[in-house]
Amino acid sequence: MAGEVAGQVAAGRAFPVTVDVTDSDRVAAMVREIESSMGGADVLVTSAIRMPSDDLATMTAEAWDDDVRVALNGTYRCIRAVLPGMIEQGGGAIVNIASVNGLAFFGNEAYSAAKAGVMSLTRSIAVRYGREGIRANAVAPATVRTPVWDQRLKTDPDTFDKVATWYPAGRIGEPEDVAHAALFLASDEAAWITGVVLPVDGGLLAGNYRMTVDLIPESE
Secondary structure (H helix, E strand, O other), rough: OOHHHOEEEEEEOOOOOOOOOHHHHHHHHHHHHHHHOOHHHHOEEEEOOOOOOOOOOOOHHHHHHHHHHHHHHHHHHHHHHHHHHHHHHEEEEEEEEEOHHHHHOOOHHHHHHHHHHHHHHHHHHHHHHHHHEEEEEEEEEEOOOOOOHHHHHOOOOOOHHHHHHOOOOOOOOOOHHHHHHHHHHHHHHHOOOOOOOEEEOOOOEEEEEEEHHOOOOOOO
C-alpha cells in the first residue's frame, strides 16, 4: 500500500518505507533514511492504530497493551524521532490522527484511551516546543469509510446507512475529509494554529439529533 501511495505522488519525490512503530530502533532508522534522502522532515502525520472490539470486562491485558503500544506509544516514538531534526532546522508541523473516541464514549475502550493520550501528547508538544518553531495539532475523525470496516460490512452491508443517521451532516466521512483537514493543519495557512484538536466528524459531537427527535417528536 505504501508503494501504491508513493506512486500516486504527482509533484515532488516520494518513496515508501515500512516500519513497526512499536520498535524505537526501526522508527529512528526510518527517520534517518528520510533525513538522508529528503533533507529532513518538515511534516509528520501519525495514524497507526490497533482497535480490538472487546470491552473492559472481556479484554485481555495483552490486547489492551497492544492497542496502547501502537496508537499512543507508536505516536510518541515517531514524534520523538523527528523532534531533534525539526529543532535543528528551526521548525516543523506535527499532525496526529486522533479520534472522537478520545472525546466521548463510542466503545473500544483501549483505543479510546490511547487516542485521548494522543490528544494530551499533542498539546504537550505544542506548548513545550512552540518556541522551537514546532506546531502540533490533532485531527479527531468520526466514522470514516476505510478498510477497517470491511469485515463488518460483510455481515451487515447496511452499516454505513444506519450510522449515517447519527450525523447532522447526513453521511459518514470519506478519507479525503480527514486528509484535507490534516493538510490544512500541516500547511503554512495554519501557521498560528497549534495545540488544537480539530473534530472532523460531520457534526457528531455537536449533538444527537436522533435523540432529540425521540425526546421531542414534533421537532422532526
